[in-house]
Amino acid sequence: MLNERGYWARSEGEVRDKTKGEKEIVWPAAWAVHVDFSAVTGLASQTERLRALAEGMGLKFIALKAEDAFDPTLSRRIGAAAGLPVEEGEGEGVALSVNLADIGLNLHSAPKQDPLEALRALLAGLPAPSRPTLLGHILDGLLTLAATTLPNVGVLLEGETSTRQAERVIGATAGGRGWALPLELATRLPLTTSASSSDPSVEATTRVVRIKPMKDITVKEAAIYCRTSGLESVNERKWDGTVGEPRRDARGKGAFASIEALTERFIATLNVSHPSTVNTINRTGNKLQFAGTPNNEQTRCPLCEMPVDDSATEWKARASLTSLPGRGPERREEEPRETELKPLLCYSCLTAFTPLTAAKRDQLAADVPLPLWVGPQVAQRRGVSEDEMRRQIDEFIIDDDE
C-alpha cells in the first residue's frame, strides 16, 4: 500500500514532479528486513520469494535468520549489506549462558557455538510455553538491531496487524508482560540505541522510531487487499512446538503448548461469530497507559529490552518458593551475586526462564546460551564495561571450581 502511494524512492536520486500529480518522496531509501524462522519452525523458507517481491518494489532487501541472534558477526554483515566499510576481526559481543537449574540464573561465558545449535539449545532448554515469547523477543531484537545498524534509518515500520495486536494484548497479559504492554502496543515508540554501544557512559540517544502502520488492519482485510491487488500473502508463524511435536492426549488437551497459540486460535474462532472481537480487544488495549517514566531513564530487561517494573520482580522473588530449607544451597538473606541474571530480568522473562516445577528444574543440567545482545545489556545495567563483566563472570567460575 505504501509502495503504491510512492512513499519511498524507487531508485537513487529519483525526482518526482508534483505538478504532474506525482507524490512527494517521504523516504529517499527503504529497506525490507525479513527474519526467517524456518530453521526452527519447519516451514518452507519464504526468503527468496520475499526478496524478489521487495526488489520489484525498489526496496533493498536484507534476509536475517532467527539464529542470527547468536551470530557475533551479524551487525557487521548488516553493515556490509548496506555498503559500510567492513572491519576485520572476531566479531563483537560476549556470549553468555545460564543454567536454568540454577535458582539465581548465574551467568557463564558460553563456548563458541554454531548459531543454529545455540538457538535450538535455548529453545529445548526453555519450558514449552515460554518458546513463542522468546521467538517474539528475537524477532523484535533483530529488527531493532537492523534498524539501528543500517545507516540513516529513522523509522522502523512493523507489519503487525490488528489481529496480531489483539493476540498480543491477551497473550502478553497472560504472560505477565502487562506492565510494559502499553509500550508494545504503541503506534509510535522511540527505540534507544545506546544498548548497541559497548561503552556504558554513552548517552542514550533516540534515533529510530518504531511505528505500526498496519495496526488498524485485520489479517482478513490484509488478505482481501492482497487478493484484489494480485499479491501473494503468507500468514503463518508456527512458533508453537518448535522443538518436538506438541503432545495431544485422548481428550484433545495439550494440543497447544503455549498461551500465544491458544490465544491465536481463540481469537480466530471467536471472530467468526463475533466479527468485532479484534476491535473490542484492541480498544481495551489502547486505553492502557504506561505507568513508568516514559523516557530512557527506565531500567530495561536485558532479554526483551522492555522497561522493568522493579516492584513486580521483587514481589515475584519474594512470593515464589525458590528454595527449600535443607535442599540445595541457601542464600536467601545474601545480596544477589554480581553475576546473577535473575535480578535484572523483567517479571515476564523471569517467569519464562523459570521451570514449571521444581522436579523439572532438577532434570535441567546443561547451560543454555543467551542471545548476544544480553551481554552488553547486562554490562550496561551493572554500569561496567563488557570486559569488566567478562572478568567478573570468569572469576566467579574459578571460585566455583575450588
Ligand SMILES: [Zn+2]
Ligand atoms: Zn524481559
